[in-house]
Amino acid sequence: MVRGIRDQVTGSRLVGFARCRCDCKPMSVQPTVAHISRRVRGQTVQQVSRVAKRIVFAFADEQRLVIEPRMTGLMLLSDPPDRQHLRLEWKFQKQKTRFSVWFWDQRGLGTARLYTLSEFQEQLGPRVLGPDALEMPAQQWSARCGQTRRAIKVALLDQRLVAGIGNLYASEILHRAGIHPSTPAELLDTMQTRRLMQATRAVLKRAIRHEGSTLSDGTYRNALNQSGRYQNAHRVYARQGEICRSCKGATVIRIVQSQRSTFFCPQCQPCAATDKATRPEKRPPVA
DNA sequence: ATTAATGTTCAGAA
């Protein structure tokens, strides 16, 4: 999302910020839209950046406007999927050109927050966010996984443990790492946490390169309202009952952890607790 | 017609 709007927005002057009139319940904006508008109008955007799963507009006076798209939020330069769910509009001016950026959000769970620099730094702090998933070094992976008894899939979604992984990518990462999602995080050995780090970097980088995953509900789109392509590379997500694309031997299983779907291949991701001790060398052929 | 599900996060309870 950041890459989609960065070139246009960086160096542009904000000339308007407002809610879009739509029939939906108003999204969470703090302080009020009017207050934010008063404080940032007329200023130039110095930088558009990403912090974990948030989008950050940095203004000339060091204030930060942070957008959290949550499940269905999109940042758009044009052509929204529909008018119904447009939530916010930024009006910009760059040289003599005027253009708008929109926040579109079907479910309305997304949020916008204006922070002073010190408030913003608090929101980056360890009380809110752990190290970024793409940056966290190997020794941190093992130290932090060793700190919790929760299932590794659940731990990966804890933004204070490691920031930037969502439900879809947690399943894909664990599949690539060959780790069963129910494995207690503290039981992972050094080799496994290293594989977890490598799988996280590989999956997230590929997903970014392919501009995200547009699921069957079709909600995710880039800034130009085009579909992502990473859904074509999914190994397990939403593939329950189908043959695993990696081993081609087992079928993908769906389970629920912390009220959220998890997908995995029992052959590629053996159960750490039982299989290591009990799994025999070879499975006898089925009659 | 209800219920469950969804790329999430948070407050409050267990």
Added chain:
DNA sequence: TTTCTGAACATTAA
């Protein structure tokens, strides 16, 4: 202290 549960929302599939 750590972990779990339900709520916020809109829409679709079962």
